Amino acid sequence: MDLVPGSKDTIAFEIYSDEVAPIIYCQGHALLKPTGGEAFVDIDKIKSLCSSEPITAEKCYAFFASKGIDYGPAQQGVKALYTGRNVILAQLVMPAKLSHSTDQYMLHPSIVDASLQAAIGFLIRDGEFHDDIQLKLPYALEEMELCNPCTTKMWAVLRYDQEKMDSGFVQKVDIDLCDHRGLVCIRMKGLTMRGSEGGIGRNEHSASKDTMLLYSSWKEKDVVKSETERSVDTQRIVVLIAPHEGEEESVTQRLDGVSCVTIQAAGKAGIEEQFQSCSVQLFEIIKRTLQNMPVGGVMLQTVVRANGNESSVWGALSALLRTAQLEHPGLISQLIEVDTETGTEKLIEIIEDNKDSPEHQVRYKHSNRYVIDWKEMESKSVCCPWKDKGVYLITGGQAE
Structure with a gap:
């Protein structure tokens, strides 16, 4: 660590x-x-809001097994699930094989894992699990509060926002881990659960047999503000690659609260050497940013001037930026490509216009704005390029 x-x-x-x-x-x-004193959850009241018949541990783990997830005896910490409207009450018991390790942890991994398993209670309809249900994986956590040590027998109270639940692919859940009295020991806020694009544990009967091949293209699109509200504490950094003289100072003066960093290309070197040099410098900037990540996160806008074939070369920087964002939820990255003729005033306007845009890669050509779009190949008879049980090495790509 x-x-x-x-x-x-x-x-x-x-x-x-x-x-x-x-x-x-x-x-x-x-x-x-400071914790602000002890907090309690009324377990009996929550149980009264849930179904009278609990979902047993046997039914829970049988459902996991049907989806290809086999939890061994030492991983089965859910004893019963009580389901209610927008809430799940889970009775958790630490497996006997691990009870000797209770005093070794404040946040026992067995209890935490069991509380995450309990989220399948949100997938129950009419008291039953259904085969068409897609499991979701824990992806990111906004905040965790450690108040008291975990015990061998606990209750987990899981709540979600209906609007966020209905978004389908992603949902956010809050979890309170309490002892047998209802004393809050652990609080998890904003636990993001994401669905797997290919499904989790899908078998040969449920997996799609169709093959779809897509190719990327640029489509013209006006600036649209992201639906996700950015924190007021989010730090904004603009990275200028090979800027014009005095441009760094102009950006800093004109854009409030923006830190500006410049990257210099390798003199008269060819485009390959320039790209390699700038990639390394951008990587170091990302590394320093992550090491000093503020609580509100960072918005990192990288701007480069390019024309013709150079655009496709510089566009590869988006993979580096996108990968960093996928691995670090607090980082928001964006690559903006503009014509070499773009002046400083226009450049500042473009940077400001795109600060709330959800697109990760934007290209301006002759004052028109373009974003990446994926289109299906028109061939009506697409053959699957993969062999059954084949082994493949996949490298490169756009970090999607």
Whole structure:
């Protein structure tokens, strides 16, 4: 684990594997603050709002198994689920094989995992699981509050916002982990659950047999403001690649609250050497940004001038930016490509216009704005390019 002092008395942390090429498992910011006293949840009241007949552990884990997820005895911590409107009450019991390790953790992984498993209660319809239900995986967590140590027997109260639940692919859940008295021990807020585009544990009968091949193209599109409200504490950084003289100062003066960073191309080198040099510099900027990530996150806009074939080369930077955003939920990235003839005033206008845009890659050509669009190939007889049980190495791409 790495700990780095952050802003506003926070501590940035990163948990990763101890390997030559470490795998990052978790990132975030920690803050020490008073708990504000003990908080209790009325378990009996919540139970009265739920169905009288609980969903048993046997039924829960049988459903998981039917979806291709087999939890062993040491991973089965859900004893019963009570389902209500927009709420799930889960009775959790630490497996006997792990009870000796209770005192070793404040946040016991077995209990936390069981509370996440309990989210399948939101998929129950008319007291039953259905085969057409798509499981969702935990993806990101906005905040976790540690109040008291976990115990061997606990209650988990899961709540969701109906509007966010109905968004389909993504939903957000809040979880309170309480002891047998209802004392809140752990609070998880804004747990994002995402569906798998290919499904989870899908078998050969449920998987689609159709093959669709798509290609990317540019389509003209006006600026549209993102539906997701950005935090007022979000820091905004503009990265200018090979800017005109005095452009960094102009951007800083004209755009309130913006930090401007420049990247210089490698002199008279060819486009390949320039791209390599700028990619390395951009990577270092991203790395420094993540190491000092503020609580409100960062909006990183990268701007480059390019024409003709150079646009496709510089466009590859979007993969680097998009990958960084996928791995770090607090980072919002955007690549803006403009014509080489674009002046400073117009450039500043474009940067400001796109600050609330949801598109990750934007291209301006002759004052027209374009974004990436995916289209299906027109061939009516598309053959599947993959062999059954074949092994393939997939590299590159657009970080989607």
